[in-house]
Amino acid sequence: MTEQLTTPMPESSSRKLGLEMTVAALARLLLNTSRRFAYPFAPALARGLGVPLVSITSLIALNQLTGVLSPLFGPVSDRWGYRTMMLLGLGLMSIGMLTGGFVPFYLTILIALFLAGLGKNIFDPALQAYIGERVPYERRGTVVGLIEMSWAGATLVGIPMVGLLIEHFSWRAPFLVMGGLGLVSIAMLGALFSGGTRRSEQGAGAITFGQAWRQLSCSSAAVGMLAFAFLTSLANDNLFVVYGAWLEDSFALGVAALGTATTVIGVAELSGEVLTASLADRVGLRRGVTVGLFLSALGYLLLPIIAQSLPLALAGLFLVFVIFEFTFVTAISLVTEVLPEARATMMASYIAVAGVGRVVGALIGGPLWVWGGLTAIGVVSAAIVLIAFVVFWRSVRL
Structure with missing residues (x-):
């Protein structure tokens, strides 16, 4: 690791980066909530689907296994670009949540939770790499710390909101709401984030898996x-x-x-x-x-x-x-x-x-x-x- 030389960012670029990171943090809050909400509400999901509780805990375990797949997508992000992979991660989560909400069967909920976990494990490394690419090193701790607040935010804000949706509507409501918000996040992130990385702009983006x-x-x-x-x-x-x-x-x-x-x-x-x-x-x-x-x-x-x-x-x-x-x-x-x-x-x-x-x-x-x-x-x-x-x-x- 070598010392990184950075130059001050123009004020307009700094404002744009701040807006990008705000949208990214909200998108990540949504992804974290979709990944974590099944833990406390496993009994509600089991009742809604008419299956034993152990069937839901098995889904949660499968969701955890998506983390093992994360390294497979890292080289793809380095090759295709971080923005593309962030959009893919949000897209998978949105498809999964909407499918689970509209087609409420055990198999579709399994797919929904799997895609939510996979989407998060594609989105997170791409976002963190994007931060490493765009944020000067001397400010990186601040930005990463602010982005990571979305993890605790899922526990303190996201999951309580899911509880309210289940209580006032049904166990399917959180799937539909998170899927819809995922589509909104895709539109905002796609409009705001830069298309490529600095390496791809310099012609070095085609790094291979090997x-x-x-x-x-x-x-x-x-x-x-x-x-x-x-x-x-x-x-x-x-x-x-x-x-x-x-x-x-x-x-x-x-x-x-x-x-x-x-x-x-x-x-x-x-x-x-x-x-x-x-x-x-x-x-x-x-x-x-x-x-x-x-x-x-x-x-x-x-x-x-x-x-x-x-x-x-x-x-x-x-x-x-x-x-x-x-x-x-x-x-x-x-x-x-x-x-x-x-x-x-x-x-x-x-x-x-x-x-x-x-x-x-x-x-x-x-x-x-x-x-x-x-x-x-x-x-x-x-x-x-x-x-x-x-x-x-x-x-x-x-």
């Missing part, structure tokens, strides 16, 4: 950031999959109270994204990630010690998730500059590897909880983050 993957595998910084994504996601989901059981066992929380705890995590995610937007560029992206990793390890270790009452437990969870979100989102800003000639390939691989890390974390979290409780969870997560710290420190020089 070239993209060779660049990634030969870059120590790229491999290091993929290891970082895997390890930090593993450590976080190791805790995430058992925090409900921990709160229930330790403080006798019921379902409603556990829902409040989930809101705490949603606010923590938003707070971490706000911190990235407001602080990352000022403190420096590499320094921000380094400090975040150190504080994450400390947070995992201290959580079992300080959580002696429910308020302290919720405060501890809040801080752990704020630090994780700040660290992970700030790292995304760095990743956009790791492979300038294959940005979408790098971003797609980063997202996919992080997803694999979450799966592994979920798999080991349960057995660790049974074996050693929250203390075992905290120690293992802290150790994994310290390994990520070493990998990051040795591989990233920017």
